[in-house]
Amino acid sequence: MRFLLFSSLLLLAGTSRAAAPEITVAYPPPNSTVAFDHVIFEGHVTPGASLTLNGRALPVGPDGLFMEWLPLKAGKNALKLLSTLGSERRAATFNVTFSGPSVLPAKPTAIKAGTLTPGQPLMFYTRVPEEGRTLSLGFQGSPGGQAWATITGLGRFALPEQTAGRYRLDLTLPENTELTGASIKLSLSGKDGRTVVATAPGTLTFRPGGAARVAEVSVPDVGVGVNPSPSALASGSGATDWLFPRQGQRLEVLADLGRTWLVRGPGGLATARKDALTLLPPGTPLPDAAAGEPQLIDMPGEWLVRVPIRQRTVFDLSEPTAPAEPQAGLSLLIANAAQPAGERHPDGGPQLSWAAEGTALRLTLTLPQPQLWGYFAEYQDAALLLHVRKAPPLDPAQPLRGRLIVLDPGHGGSELGGAGSLGQPEKNIVLPIALRVAELLRAQGADVRLTRSSDVTVGLYDRPLLAERLGADLLISIHANALPDGIDPRFRRGLEVHTFHPMTFGLAGALVRSLTAAVPGLSVTPAAPLGVPGLRLSDLALARPTSQRSVLIELAYLTQAGDLRLLMGGLGREAFARGIAQGIADDYAAQAQAGLTLPQAAPVAVPAGAPVNSPTQP
Numbered sequence: 165m166r167f168l169l170f171s172s173l174l175l176l177a178g179t180s181r182a183a184a185p186e187i188t189v190a191y192p193p194p195n196s197t198v199a200f201d202h203v204i205f206e207g208h209v210t211p212g213a214s215l216t217l218n219g220r221a222l223p224v225g226p227d228g229l230f231m232e233w234l235p236l237k238a239g240k241n242a243l244k245l246l247s248t249l250g251s252e253r254r255a256a257t258f259n260v261t262f263s264g265p266s267v268l269p270a271k272p273t274a275i276k277a278g279t280l281t282p283g284q285p286l287m288f289y290t291r292v293p294e295e296g297r298t299l300s301l302g303f304q305g306s307p308g309g310q311a312w313a314t315i316t317g318l319g320r321f322a323l324p325e326q327t328a329g330r331y332r333l334d335l336t337l338p339e340n341t342e343l344t345g346a347s348i349k350l351s352l353s354g355k356d357g358r359t360v361v362a363t364a365p366g367t368l369t370f371r372p373g374g375a376a377r378v379a380e381v382s383v384p385d386v387g388v389g390v391n392p393s394p395s396a397l398a399s400g401s402g403a404t405d406w407l408f409p410r411q412g413q414r415l416e417v418l419a420d421l422g423r424t425w426l427v428r429g430p431g432g433l434a435t436a437r438k439d440a441l442t443l444l445p446p447g448t449p450l451p452d453a454a455a456g457e458p459q460l461i462d463m464p465g466e467w468l469v470r471v472p473i474r475q476r477t478v479f480d481l482s483e484p485t486a487p488a489e490p491q492a493g494l495s496l497l498i499a500n501a502a503q504p505a506g507e508r509h510p511d512g513g514p515q516l517s518w519a520a521e522g523t524a525l526r527l528t529l530t531l532p533q534p535q536l537w538g539y540f541a542e543y544q545d546a547a548l549l550l551h552v553r554k555a556p557p558l559d560p561a562q563p564l565r566g567r568l569i570v571l572d573p574g575h576g577g578s579e580l581g582g583a584g585s586l587g588q589p590e591k592n593i594v595l596p597i598a599l600r601v602a603e604l605l606r607a608q609g610a611d612v613r614l615t616r617s618s619d620v621t622v623g624l625y626d627r628p629l630l631a632e633r634l635g636a637d638l639l640i641s642i643h644a645n646a647l648p649d650g651i652d653p654r655f656r657r658g659l660e661v662h663t664f665h666p667m668t669f670g671l672a673g674a675l676v677r678s679l680t681a682a683v684p685g686l687s688v689t690p691a692a693p694l695g696v697p698g699l700r701l702s703d704l705a706l707a708r709p710t711s712q713r714s715v716l717i718e719l720a721y722l723t724q725a726g727d728l729r730l731l732m733g734g735l736g737r738e739a740f741a742r743g744i745a746q747g748i749a750d751d752y753a754a755q756a757q758a759g760l761t762l763p764q765a766a767p768v769a770v771p772a773g774a775p776v777n778s779p780t781q782p
């Protein structure tokens with residue numbers, strides 16, 4: 165989203181006659197440089213005034229709003245604005261620069277400096293499975309040529325031209341070729357008959373006979389259920405299959421890929437951001453966590469799975485992707501922790517089973533409830549603890565009574581959020597809506613807290629950490645949408661509810677239904693991967709937390725005139741607030757109903773806090 169740190173609202177000074185119309189450009193910021201050949205040019209003039217840009221009339225709404233998808237020529241664009249209201253006029257000039265296309269001319273043949281890949285030395289410490297033996301070779305140069313890469317000791321490879329002037333090949337390295345600091349030469353034969361050769365900054369070392377290295381995770385922990393972006397440690401194999409980095413975890417490193425490490429995650433190969441790991445000295449023993457049988461413990465308000473460990477290794481937590489199952493479930497995969505299979509299944513309690521998966525240990529937990537309400541894993545002494553919340557007792561007559569809900573109005577203080585071209589940035593649009601949602605939920609008995617209730621700056625992770633600390637049921641972040649530079653805004657409008665974990669899909673769907681019913685004229689964006697219009701799967705700091713269900717609502721687009729007017733009007737804001745409150749109420753009503761229809765669990769014959777160690781009879 166196009167977040168602005170400081171106000172870019174520019175009141176353009178012109179002639180100083182008192183009645184002259186005003187011109188306010190909300191975006192782009194004055195004298196800015198963009199990397200695209202179009203920019204959204206938006207703002208407002210005094211209502212009733214007209215506006216021309218370099219002599220061409222721009223459409224202006226009755227409220228003075230103008231919003232133009234403006235073509236730019238390479239270099240500086242001087243935008244001469246003239247606004248007229250009756251006999252009064254105001255003229256102003258606004259500058260925006262397009263940094264220009266990046267394609268080199270076809271002649272003379274040239275390779276663009278700074279674009280040669282690999283840009284850093286690559287080192288494979290040990291034998292690596294085929295999917296990890298990929299080497300990207302390439303550069304930008306004159307279009308229409310023939311490009312080659314020559315790796316000393318390995319051979320010569322053609323680089324196809326992907327788009328004009330961009331040559332690239334993903335080469336799968338052979339399994340057994342030993343290479344030490346092999347140089348990589350890139351060449352381009354152009355249309356003028358000349359051949360240019362350059363040496364890539366990166367070299368290639370490949371030691372299939374060597375030993376893997378060991379590293380320690382050095383990403384600071386944020387919270388037990390608040391995780392930094394999975395880009396720190398990415399498995400790349402699906403949205404719900406990713407790693408929860410914790411400081412001090414040890415893992416195997418197979419290669420140094422320049423900007424990233426190639427590592428062995430719990431479920432296979434993964435990449436780790438360079439600054440996420442600290443490499444330990446050669447000869448450090450490979451990690452080994454296996455230490456004893458897992459236990460299942462019945463605690464007030466939660467189920468606890470305690471896995472004894474010898475050493476901290478990386479783990480992954482995932483929910484089944486089909487959350488409509490009658491019984492919610494959760495899977496914990498711990499690297500380097502394989503042990504013989506087993507299970508626990510106390511009467512009326514969850515079912516826990518575990519089995520080795522390669523060198524990892526997979527624990528599968530099936531809960532005696534249809535909905536996951538939150539979970540997290542943390543280390544304590546010589547154990548990894550998985551906390552899973554029990555369904556709260558809900559009053560079917562008043563399901564929200566006593567439930568703790570955290571609302572998060574986006575941005576605030578020095579962080580404006582999207583520009584908003586009718587004089588209000590995003591932070592000022594979402595705050596009154598969130599305050600009104602709080603009123604509506606409190607009227608139904610909920611205990612509502614806000615991450616901010618005034619125009620103050622709040623840290624990104626402080627928002628989910630508040631919900632985690634309070635033990636909230638829900639975290640609902642409220643935003644208004646804007647598009648990043650370079651995307652045509654004319655066809656993007658409507659509601660988006662962003663989720664990341666399957667346990668929030670039901671709630672997100674309820675919010676889409678209630679908001680579209682409550683807000684006249686609100687559309688939803690077309691169906692994304694989740695197959696439901698308006699629902700988005702997004703890796704966002706406010707959708708990632710797992711201690712409670714967390715969703716982020718983008719109410720509508722600030723960059724679309726109809727949407728913006730909905731967000732600016734008092735009636736529209738009231739409707740948005742009612743839609744959010746109704747969606748939450750509908751979800752709780754459904755949860756209360758589901759709780760009633762579950763088969764009544766037999767009482768568990770163990771005192772709270774005691775380990776449940778009665779394996780199911782075969």
Ligand SMILES: [Zn+2]
Pocket residue numbers: 165574575581582590643644
């Ligand atoms: Zn926002």
